[in-house]
Amino acid sequence: MSSIENKDGANLKAELIADFQTSQAVLNGKSALPVHQLRSEAMKSFDKLGFPTIRHEEWKYSNVSNLVKQTFDFHTKTDFNQTDLEKIPLPHLTGNVLYFINGVYNAELSQIATPESKLQVLPFSVALAQQPELIEGYFGKYANYETDAFTALNTALSNDGVVVKVADNKVVEEPIILRFIADARTANVGSQPRNLIVVGQNSQVKIAEAYRTVGDEAAFVNTVTEIIVGESAMVDYYKVQNESDKSYHIGTTQVYQKGRSYFYAATATLNGGFVRNNLNVVLDGEHIESHLYGLYVPNGKQHVDNHTLVDHQKPNCESNELYKGILMDKSTGVFNGKIFVREDAQKTNAYQNCRNVVTSDEATMNTKPQLEIWADDVKCSHGTTTGQLNDEAIFYMQSRGIPKKEAIRLQLLAFAQDVVTQIKIDSIREYIEELILEKLEAAR
Amino acid sequence: MLTISNLHARIEEKEILRGINLEIKPGEVHAIMGPNGSGKSTLASVLAGREDYEVTEGSVTFNGKDLLDLAPEKRAAEGIFLAFQYPVEIPGVTTINFLKTALNEIRKYNGQEPLDAAQFLKRMKEKAKLVKIDDALLKRSLNEGFSGGEKKRNEIFQMAMLEPTLGLLDETDSGLDIDALRIVAEGVNQLRDEKRSFVVVTHYQRLLDYIVPDFVHVLYKGRIVKSGTKELALELEEKGYDWIKNEVDALEVA
Numbered sequence: 054m055s056s057i058e059n060k061d062g063a064n065l066k067a068e069l070i071a072d073f074q075t076s077q078a079v080l081n082g083k084s085a086l087p088v089h090q091l092r093s094e095a096m097k098s099f100d101k102l103g104f105p106t107i108r109h110e111e112w113k114y115s116n117v118s119n120l121v122k123q124t125f126d127f128h129t130k131t132d133f134n135q136t137d138l139e140k141i142p143l144p145h146l147t148g149n150v151l152y153f154i155n156g157v158y159n160a161e162l163s164q165i166a167t168p169e170s171k172l173q174v175l176p177f178s179v180a181l182a183q184q185p186e187l188i189e190g191y192f193g194k195y196a197n198y199e200t201d202a203f204t205a206l207n208t209a210l211s212n213d214g215v216v217v218k219v220a221d222n223k224v225v226e227e228p229i230i231l232r233f234i235a236d237a238r239t240a241n242v243g244s245q246p247r248n249l250i251v252v253g254q255n256s257q258v259k260i261a262e263a264y265r266t267v268g269d270e271a272a273f274v275n276t277v278t279e280i281i282v283g284e285s286a287m288v289d290y291y292k293v294q295n296e297s298d299k300s301y302h303i304g305t306t307q308v309y310q311k312g313r314s315y316f317y318a319a320t321a322t323l324n325g326g327f328v329r330n331n332l333n334v335v336l337d338g339e340h341i342e343s344h345l346y347g348l349y350v351p352n353g354k355q356h357v358d359n360h361t362l363v364d365h366q367k368p369n370c371e372s373n374e375l376y377k378g379i380l381m382d383k384s385t386g387v388f389n390g391k392i393f394v395r396e397d398a399q400k401t402n403a404y405q406n407c408r409n410v411v412t413s414d415e416a417t418m419n420t421k422p423q424l425e426i427w428a429d430d431v432k433c434s435h436g437t438t439t440g441q442l443n444d445e446a447i448f449y450m451q452s453r454g455i456p457k458k459e460a461i462r463l464q465l466l467a468f469a470q471d472v473v474t475q476i477k478i479d480s481i482r483e484y485i486e487e488l489i490l491e492k493l494e495a496a497r
Numbered sequence: 498m499l500t501i502s503n504l505h506a507r508i509e510e511k512e513i514l515r516g517i518n519l520e521i522k523p524g525e526v527h528a529i530m531g532p533n534g535s536g537k538s539t540l541a542s543v544l545a546g547r548e549d550y551e552v553t554e555g556s557v558t559f560n561g562k563d564l565l566d567l568a569p570e571k572r573a574a575e576g577i578f579l580a581f582q583y584p585v586e587i588p589g590v591t592t593i594n595f596l597k598t599a600l601n602e603i604r605k606y607n608g609q610e611p612l613d614a615a616q617f618l619k620r621m622k623e624k625a626k627l628v629k630i631d632d633a634l635l636k637r638s639l640n641e642g643f644s645g646g647e648k649k650r651n652e653i654f655q656m657a658m659l660e661p662t663l664g665l666l667d668e669t670d671s672g673l674d675i676d677a678l679r680i681v682a683e684g685v686n687q688l689r690d691e692k693r694s695f696v697v698v699t700h701y702q703r704l705l706d707y708i709v710p711d712f713v714h715v716l717y718k719g720r721i722v723k724s725g726t727k728e729l730a731l732e733l734e735e736k737g738y739d740w741i742k743n744e745v746d747a748l749e750v751a
C-alpha cells in the first residue's frame with residue numbers, strides 16, 4: 054500500500070506516532086488491558102497505511118495533502134468557558150448537552166437531564182481510565198481500523214468523547230446533543246473525538262453531534278462514532294457541521310443494527326473547508342429500516358465528501374438514502390454511495406438518490422453510486438442528478454411579483470426541505486434553516 | 498394603458514417578433530389568434546419580461562412607464578399578469594406560501610401593508626370559490642402533479658388573487674373540457690371591469706363565446722397581419738388561416 058501513502062504527511066505522521074508513544078508511557082501498567090492492546094494494533098495499522106493520496110480509490114476526489122503538510126497541536130490548553138459559549142449560536146440548548154472543547158469533555162458547560170436508570174452518559178476518557186470493561190465489548194469492534202487510516206489513528210489516539218448507554222425498553226425523551234468545539238483562537242489545533250453509543254433493545258433515543266470551530270487558525274478534527282442499535286430500537290442520529298474554512302473534518306460513523314431496529318441519520322454540512330464524512334451502516338438482522346439523509350451547501354472553495362455504505366446482510370430489510378447538495382462558487386462535492394446486498398439478504402429494498410444544484414459554473418460535483426448485489430430477489434434503485442437552478446421556475450415566480458433573489462432562495466430552500474425536516478430537534482433544525490438562508494443570501 | 502410600437506424581439510439569432518403594433522385601453526379585451534409558431538407566446542413572454550428574448554427594436558409603455566426597462570417582478574407589481582401556456586411545477590413550495598409571498602411583495606412595491614394571515618386566508622377562500630379550485634390543491638406544492646386543467650385553473654386563481662390591471666392569458670383554454678372552460682371563462686369575466694384589460698391568446702373561437710373580445714388580431718410571422726372585431730374570430734374558425742397566410746406571403750414575395 055506504500056504507493057498510495059502520502060509522503061507529504063511524513064511530519065504529521067511522525068508527530069502522531071511520537072504522541073502515541075508518549076501516551077503509552079503514562080498508562081502505568083494498564084497497557085496489557087484489551088482496550089490498550091487494541092489501540093496498539095490500531096497504531097501499527099496507521100503506521101502501515103499512512104495517510105491516503107488521491108491514488109487511493111476511496112480518496113480519489115478528496116486530497117488530504119494540504120492537511121497532512123501541516124502540524125496540529127492535539128494538546129492545546131483551552132480556557133473556552135461560558136462567556137465564550139454565549140458568543141456562539143445556541144448557547145442554551147436543552148436536554149443532555151455535552152461539550153467537548155478540542156476533543157476534551159468540559160463538565161462545567163455540560164448538563165445531563167435524563168435519569169441514570171434510562172441513560173448512562175460518561176466521558177470516554179473516564180470510561181477508558183476507570184471502567185474499560187464498559188467499552189471493551191464494543192470499542193473498535195465496528196469501525197474498521199485495519200483499512201481506514203483515519204479510523205486507525207482515532208482508535209489509537211482518541212482521548213475523549215462520549216460513551217452513551219441506553220438501557221433496554223426506555224424512551225429517552227431528552228435529546229443527547231454532543232457539541233464539539235475546536236478552539237483555534239491561538240494555534241492550529243487537532244482533536245480526535247471518539248464516541249460509543251449503545252442502545253438497548255426496544256429503546257428510543259435522538260442523538261446529535263454538532264461540530265464548530267472558533268478562531269482563525271486551522272483545525273483538524275478526526276472523529277469516529279460507533280453506534281450499536283439493539284433489537285427493535287429506534288435511533289435518530291444527526292451530524293451537524295458548521296466549521297471554519299480552515300478546518301479539516303474527517304469523520305466516520307459506524308452503525309451496527311440488530312433485527313427490527315430503525316435508524317434515521319441526517320448529516321447537514323453547512324460549513325467547513327474540507328469535510329469527509331463516512332457513514333457506514335450494517336444491517337445485521339431482519340426487518341430493519343435504515344434512512345440516511347444528507348445535505349451540504351459548500352461555497353467558496355469548500356470541499357464536502359460524503360461516503361456512505363449500506364450493508365444488507367440479512368433478508369427483509371429496507372434502506373433509503375437521500376443526499377442533496379447546493380454547490381456555490383468554486384466549491385466541490387463528492388457523493389459515493391455503496392450498497393451491498395449479501396447473498397442472504399433476499400427481499401431487500403434499497404434505494405439511493407443524490408440530487409444536486411450547482412449555482413455557479415465553477416462548482417463541481419462528483420457522484421458515484423456503487424451497488425453490489427449478490428442476492429437475486431431484491432429491489433434496488435439509485436439515481437443521481439446534478440443540475441442548475443430552474444430558470445423557468447424562477448421566471449414563473451418573478452412573473453408573480455417575487456424578486457429574483459427571493460425566487461432563488463425559495464427554490465433552494467424548497468430543495469433542501471426534505472432533508473432538513475428529517476431533523477426532529479426543533480432548535481437545531483431551525484438553526485440549520487437559518488444558516489442555509491444566510492449562506493444562500495451571501496452567495497448572491 | 499399599454500402601447501406596443503414596432504416591437505422586434507429575437508431568441509438565439511432568430512427573429513420572432515418583427516414589428517408589433519398594438520394599443521390597449523383600460524377595460525378592453527383583445528384576442529390574439531394565429532397559427533402555431535407565429536409568435537403569440539413570445540409576445541406574451543416579452544411583455545412579462547422573460548430574459549431569454551432580446552428586444553432589438555421598438556418600445557412598450559405601460560401606464561406611462563417604459564415596460565422594457567423593468568424586471569419581471571416589477572412588471573407584476575405594476576399590474577401585469579401572465580397566465581402561462583405551460584405553468585411551471587415548483588416542488589416544495591405550496592401554492593399558498595407562494596401566493597402569500599407574491600402578494601405581499603406586490604403590496605410592498607405599491608406602498609401597502611402586507612396582509613396578515615387572516616386577511617390572506619379570507620381572500621383566498623373567496624377567490625378559490627371563484628374558479629372552483631379545491632382547498633386541498635392549494636396546500637400542495639405549486640402545480641406539482643396537477644392535471645393540465647388544474648394547472649390552468651390555478652393560473653386564473655392566482656390572477657384573481659393578485660388582481661392585476663392587465664391579464665395576459667396564453668392559451669388558458671387549451672386542455673380544458675367544456676365545464677372547466679366555462680369555469681375559467683366565468684372567473685375571467687368576473688374580473689372584468691372598466692379598468693382591467695385582457696389579452697387572450699387562443700386558437701379557438703369557443704373561448705371567445707364566453708370571454709367576448711372587443712378586438713381580434715391575427716399574428717403571423719411575428720406581425721399582426723389582420724385586426725377586427727369578434728366576427729373575425731368566427732371567420733377564422735370557418736376558413737382557417739390559409740387565406741391570410743396566402744395574402745401575407747404574396748405580399749412578402751412581391
Ligand SMILES: Nc1ncnc2c1ncn2[C@@H]1O[C@H](COP(=O)(O)OP(=O)(O)OP(=O)(O)O)[C@@H](O)[C@H]1O
Nearest residue numbers: 508509511513532533534535536537538539540549
Ligand atoms: N427558446 C427558444 N429557442 C428557439 N426558438 C424558439 C424558442 N422559443 C420559441 N422559439 C421559436 O419562436 C417561434 C414562435 O414561438 P411561440 O411559442 O411564440 O409561438 P406561438 O405562436 O405561441 O405558437 P403556439 O400556437 O404553438 O403556442 C417558433 O418558431 C418557436 O420555435
Ligand SMILES: [Mg+2]
Nearest residue numbers: 537538539582
Ligand atoms: Mg404559444
